Amino acid sequence: MFLPVLLIPLAAWVWSRLLISRADGMAGTWSRTLILLSGWMVCITEGLSAGYALEQQWLMVAWVAFLLTGILLLKDRTLLWTFTLPAIGKQERWFAGWILLVLMLTGVLACVAYPNNWDSMTYHLTRVEHWMQRQTVIHYATNNVRQVSQPPLAEYWILHILSLGGIDRLANLVQWTAWLISMISIWGILGVWGMSRKVQWSGVLLAAALPMAILQSTSTQNDLLAAAMMLQSVYWAFRVRNGNRQAVWWMLTAFSLAVFTKGSNYIYLLPVLPFAAIWVLRQFGWSCWKPALFGLAVLLVFNGPHWVRNHDTFGRWTGSDKTLVNDSHDPNQMLAVFLQNLAMECQTPISGWNRALTNAVMEIEKGTGVLPGEPTINWAPSPSFSVGMSSLHEDYTGNLLMVILSIVSLFILAGRYRKHPAVTLALMVVSMAVLFSLLLKWQVWHNRLHLPMLLLFIPAVAVALQYLHQHVRTGILIVVAAASIPWLVFNQSRPMVGKESVFRHYDYYQYFFNQPELLRTFLQLAAVADRNQVEKLGWATSGDAWEYPMWRILQDQEPEMRHVLVGNETRVFERSAWQPEGIVSNRAGLVALPRLQCHGRNYYRTYTDGQWAFFLPEPNL
Structure with a gap:
């Protein structure tokens, strides 16, 4: 019986009504709701786990209590403001219609398709089954250490959905919902910057047309949730920059949840922290110790139990695989990793272009003294570097148009908007890419790890596009949207149409799409x-x-x-x-x-x- 799982969306709706604020708007409200529900879910998971009580009945009690608390608070509160849909122009209606269509199609696919991603079959969903069987999230003996060592926020959400609903297809909705909230957050960031609705719609459209995001929105991986948590962190950071002292508490909580979602977020947060620290210092002055203490507290509350389990088992707080880290931090070798990561995003259906790009990167590496397949910067289990054909698979697909737009946007922003906050965001994301290449060995599956950076850069791209002529800007957005259709319809793991369509096959068959x-x-x-x-x-x-x-x-x-x-x-x-x-x-x-x-x-x-x-x-x- 899946009805108990409805407690989660009901709680989200009730608490979102409580968190409505005219100043925060839709983006701030749903960001707060995501952060609040995620924090609550982590606390009850760890609490019940300590007593070996992670089972449906106790999870139901926890969510019912959370829901009733929200209802009681809502009953005694007068709503001063609610969401209203503003009048929009013809072009914006077309953009909104396309975005809604994409969300509807992927939402249906997420509810119909059975999970079949490789990592989900090996550890994302497998660890959830072990937790449910053991009724605790403490570490256990496993031949796949990722089942216990990796940050577990996405899997905690899946644990609650499977425990309450029992239908594993619903687990896909974690990523889909994270994608939706990512779009709302992009809208919110552009709103904080004072951009027009046209620019906001442009940003959301770009997020809805991102190939890797489309593919992952119907999967049970965690990259979209990792991106969503990074976007919450950046959104609230810019709210602090604009003088909102209350935003700092949400920003710090989002920081803690971001690193509890995926290990790569440790890297992505590093360039954000200096800016956030400066903005907090401006707002709080000598009282900045208060948010610093709060940030440390929520970091330990959410991450502490998992860190301790990892340290006791592996001798490392993060439990990460040390073979993934670069053995050398030589600038030339960092450049080689950066170029390989960038080239993999630029795959096309033209084999000649892909070969030329591969050869160009290898020639640059050769010129800087880096050997092909250098083991100190290339992960051994990964296939050798080579730009392959454009892929419709969630582990490999590139994002060529987004890369081109990002590079063009950097030049536009540098020349026209040097004092604009979009430049600050662009600097953050470029720093993330550099640190990512400096710290992690290259592997063929890195494209999915780039997803948070790509989504984070979209607000800056949307700002840069407004410099272009209206017809040029509209044409670019139409091309980007149209170019995303193959990823929307012909998802290699979960196709909508054709003889392998998920609408034509039973569950067991779908589980093995990637390993028939x-x-x-x-x-x-x-x-x-x-x-x-x-x-x-x-x-x-x-x-x-x-x-x-x-x-x-x-x-x-x-x-x-x-x-x-x-x-x-x-x-x-x-x-x-x-x-x-x-x-x-x-x-x-x-x-x-x-x-x-x-x-x-x-x-x-x-x-x-x-x-x-x-x-x-x-x-x-």
């Missing part, structure tokens, strides 16, 4: 578990193996699933007293064995299919 060869294997493995009435299923897999589909296939049997034969730091949580009644493995060293031993018990291989095998316990003689 695994469908038969997982069904066979599940059949072996079901036939042998396995109630304790061990998972002895590699560090990036698919796992989530097995949870869904066996959801009626509800076996207890744990990782076994763990070889990383989380092995301290593996309990030898727990003896599985069956073991699934895709490790080459184990699959090839006719027998293996686990927790003092012998197992024999009863089924194998390619790289996967199923082991059953040998009978006691």
